[in-house]
Amino acid sequence: MDLGFANKVVIVTGGASNIGRAISREFAAEDAMVAILDRDIDQADRTSNEIKASGGRATAYQLDVTDVEATRAAVQKVEADLGPVAVLVNNVGWNGKAEFFLGLTPDRWQKAYELNLFSTFNVTQPVLARMVERRTGSIVSIASDAGFGEFRMADYGAMKAGVLAFTRTIAKEYGRYGIRANAVAPGLVIPADDDIGDGSLWKTDIGMGPKEIRNIESGIPLRRRSEAIDIAWSVLFLASERARQLTGQVVSVSGGFQMPR
Template structure:
Protein backbone atom coordinates (compact mmCIF):
# COMPACT_ATOMS: atom_id res chain seq x y z
CA UNK A 1 0.00 0.00 0.00
CA UNK A 2 1.33 3.51 -0.78
CA UNK A 3 2.75 5.32 2.24
CA UNK A 4 0.30 8.22 2.18
CA UNK A 5 -2.87 6.68 0.78
CA UNK A 6 -5.83 9.07 0.99
CA UNK A 7 -3.89 11.68 2.99
CA UNK A 8 -4.65 15.29 2.02
CA UNK A 9 -1.47 17.23 1.31
CA UNK A 10 -0.97 20.94 0.59
CA UNK A 11 2.21 21.93 -1.28
CA UNK A 12 2.80 25.67 -1.61
CA UNK A 13 4.73 26.78 -4.67
CA UNK A 14 3.45 23.53 -6.12
CA UNK A 15 3.85 24.60 -9.74
CA UNK A 16 7.61 25.16 -9.51
CA UNK A 17 10.52 22.77 -9.97
CA UNK A 18 10.81 21.31 -6.48
CA UNK A 19 7.12 21.91 -5.79
CA UNK A 20 5.94 20.12 -8.91
CA UNK A 21 8.25 17.17 -8.30
CA UNK A 22 7.00 16.99 -4.72
CA UNK A 23 3.35 17.08 -5.77
CA UNK A 24 3.89 14.23 -8.23
CA UNK A 25 5.73 12.13 -5.63
CA UNK A 26 2.99 12.60 -3.03
CA UNK A 27 0.40 11.56 -5.62
CA UNK A 28 2.46 8.47 -6.43
CA UNK A 29 2.34 7.63 -2.71
CA UNK A 30 -1.48 7.73 -2.79
CA UNK A 31 -2.03 11.23 -1.40
CA UNK A 32 -4.69 13.71 -2.48
CA UNK A 33 -2.62 16.72 -3.51
CA UNK A 34 -3.60 20.38 -3.27
CA UNK A 35 -1.30 22.33 -5.59
CA UNK A 36 -1.08 25.87 -4.18
CA UNK A 37 0.52 28.52 -6.39
CA UNK A 38 0.06 32.13 -7.47
CA UNK A 39 0.24 30.90 -11.07
CA UNK A 40 -3.04 29.02 -11.35
CA UNK A 41 -2.38 27.98 -14.97
CA UNK A 42 0.90 26.30 -13.98
CA UNK A 43 -0.70 24.79 -10.88
CA UNK A 44 -3.52 23.36 -12.98
CA UNK A 45 -0.97 21.83 -15.33
CA UNK A 46 0.65 19.94 -12.43
CA UNK A 47 -2.75 18.83 -11.13
CA UNK A 48 -3.78 17.64 -14.59
CA UNK A 49 -0.55 15.64 -14.96
CA UNK A 50 -1.28 13.92 -11.65
CA UNK A 51 -4.86 13.13 -12.61
CA UNK A 52 -3.77 11.82 -16.02
CA UNK A 53 -1.50 9.37 -14.16
CA UNK A 54 -4.41 8.13 -12.05
CA UNK A 55 -3.82 10.32 -9.01
CA UNK A 56 -6.00 12.79 -7.14
CA UNK A 57 -5.12 16.48 -7.26
CA UNK A 58 -6.65 19.94 -7.42
CA UNK A 59 -5.10 23.33 -8.15
CA UNK A 60 -5.72 26.37 -5.96
CA UNK A 61 -4.64 29.93 -6.69
CA UNK A 62 -3.02 31.26 -3.54
CA UNK A 63 -0.81 34.20 -2.68
CA UNK A 64 0.66 33.07 0.63
CA UNK A 65 1.50 36.67 1.57
CA UNK A 66 -2.26 37.40 1.70
CA UNK A 67 -3.82 35.82 4.79
CA UNK A 68 -7.36 36.09 3.43
CA UNK A 69 -6.28 34.27 0.27
CA UNK A 70 -4.63 31.56 2.37
CA UNK A 71 -7.79 31.04 4.45
CA UNK A 72 -9.90 30.84 1.30
CA UNK A 73 -7.60 28.31 -0.39
CA UNK A 74 -7.31 26.14 2.74
CA UNK A 75 -11.10 26.11 3.20
CA UNK A 76 -11.57 25.17 -0.46
CA UNK A 77 -9.04 22.35 -0.06
CA UNK A 78 -10.84 20.93 2.97
CA UNK A 79 -14.17 21.13 1.14
CA UNK A 80 -12.83 19.39 -1.95
CA UNK A 81 -10.18 16.97 -0.64
CA UNK A 82 -10.82 16.63 3.09
CA UNK A 83 -9.04 17.73 6.30
CA UNK A 84 -5.36 18.62 5.91
CA UNK A 85 -3.02 15.83 6.96
CA UNK A 86 0.25 17.23 5.58
CA UNK A 87 1.48 20.77 4.89
CA UNK A 88 4.60 21.36 2.80
CA UNK A 89 5.73 24.99 2.84
CA UNK A 90 7.81 25.13 -0.31
CA UNK A 91 7.05 28.52 -1.91
CA UNK A 92 10.01 30.89 -2.02
CA UNK A 93 11.60 33.82 -3.80
CA UNK A 94 15.00 35.52 -3.79
CA UNK A 95 16.97 38.56 -4.91
CA UNK A 96 20.59 37.84 -5.72
CA UNK A 97 22.56 40.93 -4.68
CA UNK A 98 25.01 41.93 -1.96
CA UNK A 99 23.02 43.14 1.03
CA UNK A 100 24.07 46.80 0.64
CA UNK A 101 22.73 46.76 -2.94
CA UNK A 102 19.27 45.65 -1.84
CA UNK A 103 16.41 47.93 -0.81
CA UNK A 104 13.86 47.92 2.02
CA UNK A 105 11.09 47.19 -0.50
CA UNK A 106 12.96 44.04 -1.53
CA UNK A 107 13.44 43.05 2.12
CA UNK A 108 9.73 43.36 2.74
CA UNK A 109 8.86 41.13 -0.21
CA UNK A 110 11.52 38.57 0.72
CA UNK A 111 10.22 38.39 4.28
CA UNK A 112 6.58 38.28 3.14
CA UNK A 113 7.14 35.32 0.81
CA UNK A 114 9.84 33.33 2.59
CA UNK A 115 8.79 33.77 6.21
CA UNK A 116 5.43 35.47 6.75
CA UNK A 117 3.78 33.35 4.05
CA UNK A 118 4.80 30.18 5.88
CA UNK A 119 3.46 31.66 9.14
CA UNK A 120 0.12 32.28 7.43
CA UNK A 121 -0.02 28.67 6.24
CA UNK A 122 0.81 27.28 9.70
CA UNK A 123 -1.74 29.54 11.37
CA UNK A 124 -4.46 28.43 8.96
CA UNK A 125 -3.74 24.69 9.13
CA UNK A 126 -2.53 24.00 12.69
CA UNK A 127 -5.87 24.39 14.52
CA UNK A 128 -7.46 21.62 12.45
CA UNK A 129 -4.46 19.34 12.93
CA UNK A 130 -4.44 20.02 16.67
CA UNK A 131 -8.15 19.26 16.96
CA UNK A 132 -7.63 15.91 15.22
CA UNK A 133 -4.39 15.31 17.18
CA UNK A 134 -2.39 14.39 14.09
CA UNK A 135 -0.50 16.08 11.30
CA UNK A 136 2.79 16.45 9.51
CA UNK A 137 4.43 19.74 8.51
CA UNK A 138 7.54 19.85 6.33
CA UNK A 139 9.12 23.26 5.81
CA UNK A 140 11.52 23.84 2.94
CA UNK A 141 14.34 26.05 4.14
CA UNK A 142 17.80 26.22 2.54
CA UNK A 143 21.39 25.41 3.32
CA UNK A 144 21.80 29.20 3.14
CA UNK A 145 20.09 29.19 6.56
CA UNK A 146 22.74 26.90 7.99
CA UNK A 147 25.97 28.29 6.57
CA UNK A 148 25.08 31.58 4.84
CA UNK A 149 25.26 32.37 1.13
CA UNK A 150 26.83 35.42 -0.49
CA UNK A 151 24.25 37.56 -2.26
CA UNK A 152 21.34 36.07 -0.29
CA UNK A 153 21.52 37.80 3.08
CA UNK A 154 17.82 38.51 3.64
CA UNK A 155 16.75 35.22 2.07
CA UNK A 156 19.14 33.37 4.39
CA UNK A 157 17.78 35.33 7.35
CA UNK A 158 14.22 34.31 6.45
CA UNK A 159 15.16 30.69 5.97
CA UNK A 160 17.08 30.68 9.25
CA UNK A 161 14.00 32.11 10.91
CA UNK A 162 11.92 29.34 9.38
CA UNK A 163 14.21 26.71 10.92
CA UNK A 164 13.92 28.30 14.38
CA UNK A 165 10.16 28.71 13.98
CA UNK A 166 9.80 25.06 12.94
CA UNK A 167 11.63 23.84 16.03
CA UNK A 168 9.42 25.97 18.26
CA UNK A 169 6.19 24.81 16.62
CA UNK A 170 7.46 21.23 16.90
CA UNK A 171 7.74 21.74 20.68
CA UNK A 172 4.39 23.51 21.03
CA UNK A 173 2.43 20.91 19.08
CA UNK A 174 4.16 17.64 19.99
CA UNK A 175 1.37 17.00 22.50
CA UNK A 176 -1.09 17.14 19.59
CA UNK A 177 0.69 14.40 17.68
CA UNK A 178 1.95 16.89 15.08
CA UNK A 179 5.51 16.67 13.78
CA UNK A 180 7.35 19.59 12.19
CA UNK A 181 10.58 19.05 10.29
CA UNK A 182 12.72 20.97 7.81
CA UNK A 183 14.38 20.04 4.54
CA UNK A 184 17.27 22.28 3.47
CA UNK A 185 18.12 22.06 -0.24
CA UNK A 186 21.51 23.05 -1.51
CA UNK A 187 22.03 24.44 -5.03
CA UNK A 188 19.24 22.90 -7.10
CA UNK A 189 18.57 23.25 -10.82
CA UNK A 190 15.39 25.35 -10.66
CA UNK A 191 14.23 28.62 -12.21
CA UNK A 192 15.31 30.42 -9.02
CA UNK A 193 18.82 28.97 -9.30
CA UNK A 194 18.95 30.05 -12.95
CA UNK A 195 18.29 33.63 -11.79
CA UNK A 196 21.02 33.25 -9.18
CA UNK A 197 23.52 32.18 -11.83
CA UNK A 198 22.62 35.07 -14.09
CA UNK A 199 22.93 37.50 -11.21
CA UNK A 200 26.46 36.26 -10.58
CA UNK A 201 27.48 37.50 -14.02
CA UNK A 202 29.37 34.34 -15.00
CA UNK A 203 26.96 31.38 -14.88
CA UNK A 204 29.38 28.83 -16.34
CA UNK A 205 32.11 29.66 -13.85
CA UNK A 206 29.63 29.54 -10.96
CA UNK A 207 28.31 26.14 -12.05
CA UNK A 208 31.85 24.81 -12.27
CA UNK A 209 32.64 26.12 -8.78
CA UNK A 210 29.50 24.59 -7.26
CA UNK A 211 30.11 21.27 -8.98
CA UNK A 212 33.64 21.14 -7.59
CA UNK A 213 32.44 22.05 -4.10
CA UNK A 214 29.69 19.42 -3.93
CA UNK A 215 31.17 16.05 -2.86
CA UNK A 216 28.69 14.10 -4.98
CA UNK A 217 29.89 16.06 -8.00
CA UNK A 218 26.72 17.61 -9.40
CA UNK A 219 24.06 20.25 -8.84
CA UNK A 220 20.86 18.96 -7.28
CA UNK A 221 17.78 18.26 -9.38
CA UNK A 222 14.19 18.93 -8.25
CA UNK A 223 13.61 15.17 -8.11
CA UNK A 224 16.33 14.86 -5.43
CA UNK A 225 14.12 16.56 -2.82
CA UNK A 226 10.74 14.76 -2.69
CA UNK A 227 12.13 11.58 -1.11
CA UNK A 228 13.19 13.43 2.04
CA UNK A 229 10.00 15.48 2.10
CA UNK A 230 7.74 12.44 1.76
CA UNK A 231 9.75 10.61 4.41
CA UNK A 232 9.12 13.36 6.98
CA UNK A 233 5.43 13.33 6.02
CA UNK A 234 5.09 9.57 6.44
CA UNK A 235 4.61 7.32 9.45
CA UNK A 236 8.22 6.18 8.99
CA UNK A 237 9.13 9.54 10.59
CA UNK A 238 6.50 9.42 13.33
CA UNK A 239 9.14 9.76 16.08
CA UNK A 240 11.13 12.52 14.37
CA UNK A 241 10.32 16.17 14.97
CA UNK A 242 12.13 19.50 15.12
CA UNK A 243 14.89 18.32 12.79
CA UNK A 244 16.58 19.99 9.81
CA UNK A 245 18.01 17.79 7.04
CA UNK A 246 20.34 19.05 4.31
CA UNK A 247 19.76 17.62 0.84
CA UNK A 248 22.76 19.15 -0.87
CA UNK A 249 25.01 16.41 -2.19
CA UNK A 250 27.23 16.87 0.86
CA UNK A 251 27.92 20.57 0.22
CA UNK A 252 27.20 21.17 3.90
CA UNK A 253 27.65 18.56 6.59
CA UNK A 254 26.31 19.25 10.07
CA UNK A 255 26.56 16.90 13.02
Protein backbone atom coordinates in the same frame (compact mmCIF):
# COMPACT_ATOMS: atom_id res chain seq x y z
CA MET B 1 8.25 0.77 1.90
CA ASP B 2 4.66 1.98 2.15
CA LEU B 3 4.77 5.58 3.29
CA GLY B 4 1.09 5.49 4.26
CA PHE B 5 -0.15 8.44 2.17
CA ALA B 6 -3.01 6.65 0.41
CA ASN B 7 -6.11 8.90 0.44
CA LYS B 8 -4.36 11.44 2.69
CA VAL B 9 -4.77 15.13 1.85
CA VAL B 10 -1.50 16.94 1.25
CA ILE B 11 -1.13 20.69 0.65
CA VAL B 12 1.90 21.76 -1.35
CA THR B 13 2.32 25.53 -1.59
CA GLY B 14 4.03 26.60 -4.79
CA GLY B 15 3.41 23.05 -5.99
CA ALA B 16 3.24 23.99 -9.66
CA SER B 17 6.93 24.43 -10.59
CA ASN B 18 10.34 22.88 -10.02
CA ILE B 19 10.77 21.53 -6.45
CA GLY B 20 7.10 21.92 -5.52
CA ARG B 21 6.10 20.18 -8.71
CA ALA B 22 8.31 17.19 -7.93
CA ILE B 23 6.90 17.07 -4.39
CA SER B 24 3.32 17.16 -5.71
CA ARG B 25 4.05 14.41 -8.21
CA GLU B 26 5.72 12.13 -5.67
CA PHE B 27 2.88 12.47 -3.14
CA ALA B 28 0.37 11.74 -5.90
CA ALA B 29 2.41 8.68 -6.91
CA GLU B 30 1.89 7.46 -3.31
CA ASP B 31 -1.88 7.80 -3.84
CA ALA B 32 -2.27 10.99 -1.78
CA MET B 33 -4.80 13.66 -2.72
CA VAL B 34 -2.65 16.66 -3.50
CA ALA B 35 -3.83 20.26 -3.23
CA ILE B 36 -1.52 22.53 -5.21
CA LEU B 37 -1.78 26.07 -3.85
CA ASP B 38 0.00 28.35 -6.29
CA ARG B 39 -0.25 31.90 -7.58
CA ASP B 40 0.48 30.67 -11.12
CA ILE B 41 -2.78 28.90 -11.93
CA ASP B 42 -1.80 28.01 -15.51
CA GLN B 43 1.21 26.06 -14.33
CA ALA B 44 -0.72 24.63 -11.35
CA ASP B 45 -3.37 23.34 -13.79
CA ARG B 46 -0.65 21.92 -15.99
CA THR B 47 0.98 20.05 -13.11
CA SER B 48 -2.32 18.76 -11.72
CA ASN B 49 -3.51 17.66 -15.18
CA GLU B 50 -0.28 15.75 -15.72
CA ILE B 51 -0.69 14.05 -12.35
CA LYS B 52 -4.26 13.10 -13.24
CA ALA B 53 -3.17 11.82 -16.66
CA SER B 54 -0.78 9.45 -14.94
CA GLY B 55 -3.50 8.13 -12.63
CA GLY B 56 -2.89 10.35 -9.58
CA ARG B 57 -5.09 12.85 -7.76
CA ALA B 58 -4.32 16.56 -7.65
CA THR B 59 -6.35 19.76 -7.51
CA ALA B 60 -5.04 23.21 -8.40
CA TYR B 61 -6.06 26.24 -6.32
CA GLN B 62 -4.99 29.76 -7.21
CA LEU B 63 -3.61 31.49 -4.14
CA ASP B 64 -1.11 34.14 -3.14
CA VAL B 65 0.22 32.70 0.12
CA THR B 66 0.97 36.18 1.47
CA ASP B 67 -2.75 37.09 1.40
CA VAL B 68 -4.14 36.42 4.89
CA GLU B 69 -7.86 36.23 4.15
CA ALA B 70 -7.48 34.35 0.87
CA THR B 71 -5.21 31.79 2.55
CA ARG B 72 -7.69 31.10 5.33
CA ALA B 73 -10.46 30.69 2.75
CA ALA B 74 -8.28 28.40 0.60
CA VAL B 75 -7.46 26.10 3.52
CA GLN B 76 -11.18 25.89 4.32
CA LYS B 77 -11.98 25.10 0.70
CA VAL B 78 -9.33 22.38 0.47
CA GLU B 79 -10.80 20.68 3.54
CA ALA B 80 -14.36 21.04 2.22
CA ASP B 81 -13.34 19.63 -1.18
CA LEU B 82 -10.88 16.91 -0.18
CA GLY B 83 -11.07 16.31 3.60
CA PRO B 84 -8.77 16.97 6.58
CA VAL B 85 -5.25 18.02 5.72
CA ALA B 86 -2.75 15.41 6.92
CA VAL B 87 0.41 17.00 5.53
CA LEU B 88 1.42 20.59 4.80
CA VAL B 89 4.48 21.34 2.70
CA ASN B 90 5.50 25.00 2.95
CA ASN B 91 7.39 25.23 -0.32
CA VAL B 92 6.87 28.79 -1.59
CA GLY B 93 10.07 30.77 -1.38
CA TRP B 94 11.92 33.46 -3.26
CA ASN B 95 15.43 34.82 -3.64
CA GLY B 96 16.55 37.82 -5.63
CA LYS B 97 19.66 38.14 -7.74
CA ALA B 98 22.79 37.22 -5.75
CA GLU B 99 23.94 40.48 -4.10
CA PHE B 100 26.32 41.51 -1.35
CA PHE B 101 24.61 42.84 1.78
CA LEU B 102 25.48 46.51 1.18
CA GLY B 103 23.67 46.32 -2.17
CA LEU B 104 20.37 45.13 -0.66
CA THR B 105 17.41 47.52 -0.58
CA PRO B 106 14.71 47.68 2.13
CA ASP B 107 12.10 46.66 -0.47
CA ARG B 108 14.01 43.59 -1.38
CA TRP B 109 14.53 42.61 2.28
CA GLN B 110 10.77 43.02 2.77
CA LYS B 111 9.96 40.87 -0.27
CA ALA B 112 12.29 38.12 0.96
CA TYR B 113 10.51 38.29 4.31
CA GLU B 114 7.05 38.10 2.81
CA LEU B 115 7.68 35.22 0.45
CA ASN B 116 9.88 33.06 2.68
CA LEU B 117 8.87 33.74 6.26
CA PHE B 118 5.52 35.51 6.41
CA SER B 119 4.08 33.03 3.89
CA THR B 120 5.17 30.17 6.16
CA PHE B 121 3.42 31.74 9.15
CA ASN B 122 0.37 32.59 7.10
CA VAL B 123 -0.30 29.13 5.69
CA THR B 124 0.78 27.14 8.72
CA GLN B 125 -1.48 28.90 11.21
CA PRO B 126 -4.90 27.88 9.79
CA VAL B 127 -3.67 24.39 8.83
CA LEU B 128 -2.01 23.74 12.20
CA ALA B 129 -5.10 24.90 14.13
CA ARG B 130 -7.09 22.12 12.47
CA MET B 131 -4.32 19.55 12.93
CA VAL B 132 -4.18 20.34 16.64
CA GLU B 133 -7.96 19.78 16.94
CA ARG B 134 -7.51 16.37 15.32
CA ARG B 135 -4.33 15.59 17.27
CA THR B 136 -2.43 14.57 14.12
CA GLY B 137 -0.49 16.16 11.29
CA SER B 138 2.90 16.64 9.73
CA ILE B 139 4.47 19.83 8.43
CA VAL B 140 7.56 20.03 6.25
CA SER B 141 8.94 23.45 5.38
CA ILE B 142 11.44 24.05 2.62
CA ALA B 143 14.41 26.02 3.91
CA SER B 144 17.71 26.42 2.03
CA ASP B 145 21.40 25.81 2.36
CA ALA B 146 21.60 29.61 2.32
CA GLY B 147 19.89 29.54 5.73
CA PHE B 148 23.20 28.43 7.27
CA GLY B 149 24.90 31.57 5.90
CA GLU B 150 26.03 32.01 2.30
CA PHE B 151 27.71 34.80 0.34
CA ARG B 152 25.38 37.28 -1.40
CA MET B 153 22.20 35.89 0.16
CA ALA B 154 21.85 37.79 3.44
CA ASP B 155 18.14 38.53 2.98
CA TYR B 156 17.12 35.11 1.74
CA GLY B 157 19.43 33.29 4.16
CA ALA B 158 18.10 35.23 7.14
CA MET B 159 14.52 34.31 6.23
CA LYS B 160 15.36 30.65 5.70
CA ALA B 161 17.17 30.58 9.06
CA GLY B 162 13.90 31.95 10.41
CA VAL B 163 12.07 29.00 8.82
CA LEU B 164 14.37 26.66 10.76
CA ALA B 165 13.73 28.39 14.10
CA PHE B 166 10.01 28.42 13.30
CA THR B 167 10.11 24.67 12.56
CA ARG B 168 11.86 23.85 15.83
CA THR B 169 9.47 26.01 17.82
CA ILE B 170 6.39 24.42 16.25
CA ALA B 171 7.92 20.99 16.94
CA LYS B 172 8.38 21.88 20.60
CA GLU B 173 5.02 23.57 21.10
CA TYR B 174 2.77 21.10 19.30
CA GLY B 175 4.54 17.74 19.59
CA ARG B 176 2.29 16.93 22.54
CA TYR B 177 -0.68 17.20 20.16
CA GLY B 178 0.75 14.62 17.78
CA ILE B 179 2.11 17.19 15.33
CA ARG B 180 5.56 16.86 13.77
CA ALA B 181 7.41 19.71 12.04
CA ASN B 182 10.61 19.28 10.05
CA ALA B 183 12.52 21.15 7.38
CA VAL B 184 14.39 20.24 4.22
CA ALA B 185 17.19 22.53 3.08
CA PRO B 186 17.89 22.02 -0.62
CA GLY B 187 21.16 22.78 -2.30
CA LEU B 188 21.04 24.36 -5.74
CA VAL B 189 18.29 22.82 -7.90
CA ILE B 190 18.22 24.12 -11.46
CA PRO B 191 14.99 23.19 -13.21
CA ALA B 192 14.43 22.00 -16.76
CA ASP B 193 12.43 24.51 -18.82
CA ASP B 194 9.59 22.06 -18.91
CA ASP B 195 9.28 21.97 -15.12
CA ILE B 196 8.48 25.63 -14.53
CA GLY B 197 5.77 28.14 -15.31
CA ASP B 198 5.87 31.92 -15.48
CA GLY B 199 5.57 32.18 -11.66
CA SER B 200 8.96 30.50 -11.16
CA LEU B 201 11.87 32.62 -9.99
CA TRP B 202 13.94 30.74 -12.58
CA LYS B 203 12.20 32.85 -15.24
CA THR B 204 14.11 35.81 -13.78
CA ASP B 205 17.82 36.56 -13.55
CA ILE B 206 19.03 35.32 -10.18
CA GLY B 207 22.68 35.79 -11.02
CA MET B 208 23.50 32.11 -11.48
CA GLY B 209 25.74 31.90 -14.54
CA PRO B 210 27.93 28.92 -15.50
CA LYS B 211 30.80 30.30 -13.37
CA GLU B 212 28.69 30.51 -10.18
CA ILE B 213 27.26 27.05 -10.84
CA ARG B 214 30.75 25.56 -11.34
CA ASN B 215 31.91 27.19 -8.10
CA ILE B 216 29.04 25.63 -6.18
CA GLU B 217 29.49 22.23 -7.80
CA SER B 218 33.17 22.13 -6.92
CA GLY B 219 32.23 22.44 -3.23
CA ILE B 220 29.79 19.52 -3.25
CA PRO B 221 31.39 16.40 -1.72
CA LEU B 222 29.21 14.07 -3.81
CA ARG B 223 30.10 16.09 -6.92
CA ARG B 224 26.57 16.29 -8.25
CA ARG B 225 23.90 18.94 -7.98
CA SER B 226 20.57 18.08 -6.36
CA GLU B 227 17.55 17.44 -8.54
CA ALA B 228 14.00 18.38 -7.56
CA ILE B 229 13.15 14.73 -6.98
CA ASP B 230 15.99 14.42 -4.45
CA ILE B 231 14.26 17.09 -2.37
CA ALA B 232 10.87 15.43 -2.84
CA TRP B 233 12.11 12.06 -1.55
CA SER B 234 13.32 13.61 1.71
CA VAL B 235 10.11 15.61 2.09
CA LEU B 236 7.98 12.49 1.68
CA PHE B 237 10.05 10.54 4.18
CA LEU B 238 9.92 13.30 6.81
CA ALA B 239 6.18 13.77 6.27
CA SER B 240 5.49 10.04 6.65
CA GLU B 241 4.89 7.89 9.70
CA ARG B 242 8.23 6.21 8.95
CA ALA B 243 9.69 9.40 10.43
CA ARG B 244 7.34 9.28 13.42
CA GLN B 245 10.18 9.85 15.88
CA LEU B 246 11.63 12.81 13.95
CA THR B 247 10.56 16.34 14.72
CA GLY B 248 12.30 19.71 14.74
CA GLN B 249 14.94 18.34 12.36
CA VAL B 250 16.50 19.81 9.25
CA VAL B 251 17.88 17.69 6.42
CA SER B 252 20.24 19.34 3.95
CA VAL B 253 19.71 17.72 0.55
CA SER B 254 22.82 19.09 -1.06
CA GLY B 255 25.27 16.27 -1.71
CA GLY B 256 26.96 17.28 1.55
CA PHE B 257 27.49 20.95 0.62
CA GLN B 258 26.10 21.77 4.06
CA MET B 259 26.28 19.45 7.05
CA PRO B 260 24.08 21.11 9.70
CA ARG B 261 24.38 19.98 13.28
